[in-house]
Amino acid sequence: MAGNTNIGTIINIQKFTVHDGPGIRTEIFLKGCPLRCLWCSNPESIRPEPEIGVYPKSCIGLDKCSWCVRACPTQAIETENNKIKSINREKCISCLACAKACPNDSLKIFGRKMSAEEVMKIIYEDRHFYNKSKGGVTISGGDALVQWQFTLEIIKRCRRGGIHTCVESELYCNRQILDEIIPYTDLFISDLKHMNSVLHKKFTGVPNEKILENLRYLAERGVALVLRIPVVPGHNDSPENIQASIDFIRKDLHNSLRQLQLLPYRSLGLEKYDALGLSYPMRDVEPPRREEYEARIKNLSEHFRQYGIPAAAGTTVPFL
Numbered sequence: 001m002a003g004n005t006n007i008g009t010i011i012n013i014q015k016f017t018v019h020d021g022p023g024i025r026t027e028i029f030l031k032g033c034p035l036r037c038l039w040c041s042n043p044e045s046i047r048p049e050p051e052i053g054v055y056p057k058s059c060i061g062l063d064k065c066s067w068c069v070r071a072c073p074t075q076a077i078e079t080e081n082n083k084i085k086s087i088n089r090e091k092c093i094s095c096l097a098c099a100k101a102c103p104n105d106s107l108k109i110f111g112r113k114m115s116a117e118e119v120m121k122i123i124y125e126d127r128h129f130y131n132k133s134k135g136g137v138t139i140s141g142g143d144a145l146v147q148w149q150f151t152l153e154i155i156k157r158c159r160r161g162g163i164h165t166c167v168e169s170e171l172y173c174n175r176q177i178l179d180e181i182i183p184y185t186d187l188f189i190s191d192l193k194h195m196n197s198v199l200h201k202k203f204t205g206v207p208n209e210k211i212l213e214n215l216r217y218l219a220e221r222g223v224a225l226v227l228r229i230p231v232v233p234g235h236n237d238s239p240e241n242i243q244a245s246i247d248f249i250r251k252d253l254h255n256s257l258r259q260l261q262l263l264p265y266r267s268l269g270l271e272k273y274d275a276l277g278l279s280y281p282m283r284d285v286e287p288p289r290r291e292e293y294e295a296r297i298k299n300l301s302e303h304f305r306q307y308g309i310p311a312a313a314g315t316t317v318p319f320l
């Protein structure tokens with residue numbers, strides 16, 4: 001886990017969000033995630049460092065422009081039919097010069113460095129809305145705890161300013177990091193992806209023991225938690241896994257859980273995979289028909305509620 005106290009690498013800052021925590025919020029999306037979920041719809045958030053996405057369709061042509069090729073110090077730009085085609089990621093040193101030189105948004109920068117002061121200035125612009133709506137700030141990603149020192153700096157400053165803080169993380173981190181973060185966090189949002197560690201590793205790239213231990217730790221400390229299950233057909237929606245999830249939540253998380261949110265699988269972000277030169281592992285998996293799957297998610301949330309678990313379909317339900 002890398003981190004810098006005062007400088008963060010940020011994918012996006014979104015104002016007026018209402019899905020990731022209570023009320024109206026400003027959400028800071030940090031770059032970097034320790035998991036590699038097969039169904040990830042935000043591939044630009046995986047790597048911790050800034051990177052370039054390539055969009056050849058809008059390239060105006062090397063004969064008219066070629067600023068990217070001229071700007072690149074390592075000959076990493078690959079071309080085809082008079083247009084940019086891709087970036088050789090082995091040669092690229094992430095200097096971002098090509099994207100800065102491009103006049104036509106054919107090269108897009110994912111991730112920019114910002115100081116804590118710059119971020120706080122944006123956060124404070126909407127303070128009035130947080131107060132009125134009982135909202136605040138959510139640090140998300142990627143995973144907020146990959147750049148945990150920067151996250152800590154922001155939430156400490158928010159706490160000093162009386163702003164509600166929410167941290168969204170996969171919790172695949174060391175206990176010491178949680179100990180630093182917990183005192184300044186009003187609400188955690190995390191995921192439960194699979195109860196079987198072998199399958200968890202197969203679907204996300206990491207086993208689940210550390211994540212489950214950290215969830216238990218939050219519960220032992222009485223830390224408020226919103227838990228999400230991304231329900232992915234044929235991956236984690238078997239009756240056995242649903243029952244194992246129910247058992248775990250009832251036995252180990254009752255002290256913390258404010259809401260369980262069940263999220264339908266959607267194959268989003270495919271264009272970004274292409275732009276980043278990554279392959280989408282679930283490209284051949286047909287997403288289920290929206291109406292059918294939404295009904296399934298609703299039924300599942302009813303099922304969880306029968307066990308006394310405060311479950312909701314999606315993230316739009318008001319906080320219980």
Ligand code: SF4
Nearest residue numbers: 072092093095096098
């Ligand atoms: S980021 Fe820098 S090294 Fe990478 S392709 Fe662009 S100009 Fe070349």
Ligand code: SF4
Nearest residue numbers: 059060065066068102
């Ligand atoms: S700088 Fe942009 S528009 Fe110009 S050739 Fe390169 S990708 Fe195309």
